[in-house]
Amino acid sequence: MARAMAAVEKREFGARLVAALAAAGRPTGASQVLAAFNRLRPGTRVTIFAVRKWLLGAAIPTQDKLLLLANWLDVSAQWLRFGETGLSTGQVQTVCVALASRDQRLLDDVHRLDEPSRQVLEDLVISLLAHFPPVRSPADR
Numbered sequence: 001m002a003r004a005m006a007a008v009e010k011r012e013f014g015a016r017l018v019a020a021l022a023a024a025g026r027p028t029g030a031s032q033v034l035a036a037f038n039r040l041r042p043g044t045r046v047t048i049f050a051v052r053k054w055l056l057g058a059a060i061p062t063q064d065k066l067l068l069l070a071n072w073l074d075v076s077a078q079w080l081r082f083g084e085t086g087l088s089t090g091q092v093q094t095v096c097v098a099l100a101s102r103d104q105r106l107l108d109d110v111h112r113l114d115e116p117s118r119q120v121l122e123d124l125v126i127s128l129l130a131h132f133p134p135v136r137s138p139a140d141r
Contacts, residue, residue, distance in 0.1 A: 014057025016080055020073040030055055040068050070108060077108055 021028045026036065030052045038045050046065065053059035060081065061069065070077035078084060110121060 010060055011057035012083055013060045013081065014055055016083055017054055017069070020069075020075045020080060024073045024075075026073065028055065036072070037065075037068065040072055044068065067108070067112070071105060074105075076111070078111060 018028050021033065027033065030048055033055065034046065034048050034051045037051065044065065046061075050059065050061070054061055060066070066081055067077050070080045073080070110118065113121065
């Protein structure tokens with residue numbers, strides 16, 4: 001049963017990766033993804049076989065590679081890996097497009113922090129909001 005669940009997770013990851021590539025206007029071919037990925041950060045290289053496995057849903061990359069992919073595609077690393085957001089795929093794509101890439105990168109960075117660091121950050125934000133009024137977007141007015 002665990003093997004079946006792992007296989008499903010891998011297939012679903014592959015589908016999310018291909019969808020994120022397409023939504024970002026990136027090529028979905030293994031050789032193009034390989035070339036782009038290996039340019040993202042020198043020293044973090046993968047093989048064509050690894051990329052093919054990711055795209056076909058036969059493997060899930062290690063966390064460091066997953067984070068690079070998520071940042072490159074402007075999607076949440078958690079969504080890319082687990083698909084857990086409580087939103088449908090269409091809603092996830094809408095949210096990802098709606099978030100500015102700067103905001104998305106900030107969210108991804110926050111998710112990389114350990115729990116005590118997240119608590120410090122949350123306390124800081126609460127303190128800042130208590131002392132400075134929040135900036136309202138035109139949609140809130």
